[in-house]
Amino acid sequence: MYDTNLVLGGKEFTSRLIVGTGKYSSLDVMREAHEASGTEIITVAVRRVSLPSGESILDYIDTKRFTLLPNTAGCYTADEAVRTCYLAREAGLGEMVKLEVIGDQRTLFPDVQGLLEATKTLARDGFIVMPYSNDDPVMARKLQDAGAACVMPLGAPIGSGLGIRNPYNIKIILESVTVPVIVDAGVGTASDAAIAMELGCDGVLMNTAIAGSRDAVAMAKAMKLAVEAGRLAYKAGRIGKKLYATASSPLEGLPDWTS
Amino acid sequence: MTTSIQTAAPMEGARPFVSITISVNGKPMEIAAGTTVEGLLTLLNVKREYTAVAVNRDITPKSTYTAVTLSDGDKVEIVRPMGGG
Numbered sequence: 160m161y162d163t164n165l166v167l168g169g170k171e172f173t174s175r176l177i178v179g180t181g182k183y184s185s186l187d188v189m190r191e192a193h194e195a196s197g198t199e200i201i202t203v204a205v206r207r208v209s210l211p212s213g214e215s216i217l218d219y220i221d222t223k224r225f226t227l228l229p230n231t232a233g234c235y236t237a238d239e240a241v242r243t244c245y246l247a248r249e250a251g252l253g254e255m256v257k258l259e260v261i262g263d264q265r266t267l268f269p270d271v272q273g274l275l276e277a278t279k280t281l282a283r284d285g286f287i288v289m290p291y292s293n294d295d296p297v298m299a300r301k302l303q304d305a306g307a308a309c310v311m312p313l314g315a316p317i318g319s320g321l322g323i324r325n326p327y328n329i330k331i332i333l334e335s336v337t338v339p340v341i342v343d344a345g346v347g348t349a350s351d352a353a354i355a356m357e358l359g360c361d362g363v364l365m366n367t368a369i370a371g372s373r374d375a376v377a378m379a380k381a382m383k384l385a386v387e388a389g390r391l392a393y394k395a396g397r398i399g400k401k402l403y404a405t406a407s408s409p410l411e412g413l414p415d416w417t418s
Numbered sequence: 419m420t421t422s423i424q425t426a427a428p429m430e431g432a433r434p435f436v437s438i439t440i441s442v443n444g445k446p447m448e449i450a451a452g453t454t455v456e457g458l459l460t461l462l463n464v465k466r467e468y469t470a471v472a473v474n475r476d477i478t479p480k481s482t483y484t485a486v487t488l489s490d491g492d493k494v495e496i497v498r499p500m501g502g503g
Binding site for chain 2: 179180181182183189202203204205206207208215216217227229230232242245246247249250251252317318364365366367370
């Protein structure tokens with residue numbers, strides 16, 4: 160079936176699965192998992208170099224093939240997040256940023272006020288801003304208006320694996336904005352990713368669901384298939400839900416077995 | 419900022435030098451006065467690729483590494499991509 164590409168800030172991607180680089184059991188496993196996921200975009204954190212400087216995760220990522228997506232994880236104010244993005248750009252990580260402004264340590268829910276402020280600043284400065292947001296349709300529209308290249312509502316708290324807790328809000332977000340909607344955070348297993356895509360989302364971003372699974376490479380492949388399956392099902396158009404049965408076989412032409 | 423002046427241990431052939439204390443990624447470090455960002459990175463053997471530097475919260479563009487001289491009390495941050503989601 161014909162499908163369009165995922166477009167973010169003018170860049171086109173065939174894969175609709177974005178994966179991370181955190182918490183893998185080893186960098187070799189990470190590299191294999193990236194391969195198995197079919198991803199084209201890989202998130203990284205920006206942190207102080209550990210001195211003396213040793214091995215880098217970028218030794219395990221082919222930056223000619225994959226687009227790096229630096230995040231602002233751990234930033235609690237718009238100012239910190241914006242400065243982190245500037246650092247990332249100066250480091251040569253490109254213009255695309257996964258913007259996080261965290262509002263609470265236990266839930267890692269976003270501080271939407273700071274998020275909106277940082278989105279405005281960064282979009283004005285030429286960044287392709289991908290904001291990690293809550294599942295609020297009003298906020299999604301405000302982020303779009305502020306210049307976000309997409310909106311990334313959470314399915315559930317980061318690393319929780321609880322899945323898409325409010326599919327109805329995600330559905331309303333899809334109707335509220337014209338920019339791509341990417342579910343970021345909360346995915347626990349393949350069906351969660353498929354549900355996000357079946358709802359009509361344009362992509363899914365995940366890290367822990369793959370990196371934290373027992374076999375990260377196998378889970379990465381499962382996620383690739385789930386995202387593709389969910390996308391296909393969405394494009395194919397599912398049947399409506401009904402309470403009672405509708406026979407699949409014709410009711411006429413049954414042999415007469417009465418004696 | 420006050421400049422602390424110290425004399426190097428009297429080694430043969432060594433000249434007295436002025437050292438300053440800066441903070442590098444949150445840790446204090448003593449370096450010779452007049453050290454540039456470029457000099458610091460070389461001293462620390464930091465890979466340049468995918469690395470960025472900020473001095474006192476302001477980003478130092480790569481093109482100015484050799485021009486920016488560090489001062490006593492400067493807070494230097496050196497960052498690079500790490501694993502994350």
